[in-house]
């Protein structure tokens with residue numbers, strides 16, 4: 308019987324395999340940032356160990372760095388300590404780092420692809436659950452905890468039990484105004500936040516093939532919100548074209564060898580997935596979450612659900628709690644919900660295409676008086692690219708704030724946070740209670756919906772303008 | 773890592789599903805560079821609420837957390853495990869754990885035990901009625917016991933052995949380091965490197 312893509316990549320990276328034990332898997336690339344690495348480097352020092360492959364490791368500062376006045380020292384002393392610690396650790400262990408102010412600095416999952424060190428067929432890990440983003444290239448990429456970060460630093464391997472595989476088939480054509488963010492929000496609403504637990508997801512079908520690389524990254528990014536540690540898409544011409552001109556892309560005969568290998572990276576026609584889910588792209592509409600987990604989402608044209616209508620007791624309880632936290636009444640049309648802040652950014656939707664599509668909606672208009680729009684490019688390069696295209700002016704003229712790169716309000720670890728009770732439309736990936744600031748309320752949306760909402764002041768898609 | 777064989781203690785009910793890692797420990801508490809001191813951030817958003825289970829005097833000394841389904845979803849922060857351990861928890865019972873959280877807990881020596889949701893419901897009722905109920909989690913016999921009830925749970929033999937021996941994964945991998953070197957010799961030359969910088 309044939310193999311699925313995930314099984315192929317897995318098999319090629321097994322260093323050692325013993326029945327009854329996890330496989331020992333070789334790791335091709337290890338991405339590092341300031342929040343989940345200090346204890347790992349400490350562990351190395353205590354055990355007198357080295358970083359085995361500094362040449363397969365790269366660090367960037369993203370999670371808690373400020374997005375304003377980045378030329379000044381970091382004001383928050385605890386954040387500063389964490390960033391300084393990363394810098395010291397990288398220096399001591401010989402790890403490449405892109406620090407604040409460096410053109411390659413940015414969110415770790417934006418930086419890898421733009422440098423071209425994210426390539427098909429690789430195993431990629433990072434102490435961050437959205438490492439699944441890199442799966443868009445046909446790589447096996449997943450988030451790990453700090454103990455595992457230490458393990459990879461020391462040995463360039465990880466002991467892992469192979470997950471099962473699930474196909475997410477999305478056939479058809481997306482309607483204008485519907486994006487890959489809406490696909491993944493619909494997938495999560497369908498299978499639930501635990502639906503992918505124990506699986507590697509493979510996104511397949513004509514609607515996926517038609518997506519750009521960046522749109523594919525948005526989908527794979529949120530695999531973790533569906534409960535899966537990894538999600539991937541078989542590489543194709545779109546992938547190869549994207550990688551080709553990047554700084555770390557293979558060149559000359561290496562390119563030919565790489566390409567020949569990458570072309571084998573597909574699920575065999577006779578392979579069997581452990582589970583399959585089907586979605587019709589023609590039926591999808593702009594999606595928005597109303598609750599406090601990413602599975603609590605509905606088309607924008609719908610109304611806040613009534614928990615009493617939910618039969619599953621567990622889901623009903625969660626919905627009741629969510630509506631209380633979100634301060635929403637059942638039956639309220641989602642489009643009537645007033646928003647205080649719009650956040651455009653994060654590793655889900657902070658790439659250049661996201662900024663372009665939002666800017667196209669906003670161009671020449673003003674954002675609603677009552678609202679602030681925070682635009683945070685995913686990396687310093689994305690910021691520069693946007694500025695060279697004049698997008699910064701589009702946003703600034705509309706009344707938005709144009710910031711420097713980082714995770715920012717996606718997790719509210721730096722000063723960019725919601726105030727208690729404040730409501731946000733956010734292009735990020737998590738609407739958990741307090742995720743974007745204590746007491747803050749989050750509605751997850753696509754960049755198009757974010758832009759339209761910023762203009763209108765209430766949740767809206769461009770078609771509503 | 774400390775060896776885990778058996779633990780007996782009282783338990784606290786956490787009747788909520790989908791308790792994600794942002795609830796277990798919010799991002800603003802992640803700025804420490806050590807593995808201890810995270811207990812003050814544990815369930816931070818709920819800790820000021822006197823009705824919150826952990827704040828009720830009868831559960832103050834509990835060492836076993838009985839959580840709702842999908843516990844530990846969200847980010848990969850191992851700080852969530854450290855926070856639970858720093859606070860004093862040795863075991864978490866739930867009907868479903870998020871994968872990364874479960875992996876992290878097994879690395880750090882926090883035992884996560886999966887029981888059917890109806891059993892969790894029964895334990896909740898028992899410890900709500902009698903908070904002093906003593907609960908024993910025995911890794912050797914793979915059982916959870918309270919009152920006259922004994923429940924079996926499933927855990928893979930390898931993880932169980934590691935936890936019982938208190939073995940560190942890195943040390944175990946170093947026993948296979950020659951195989952890692954052999955693997956590296958055969959890796960394709962086109963695979964990207966981060967150094968030198970291009």
Ligand code: SF4
Nearest residue numbers: 437653654714717718
């Ligand atoms: S942007 Fe948000 S989800 Fe992405 S790496 Fe940063 S904190 Fe994590």
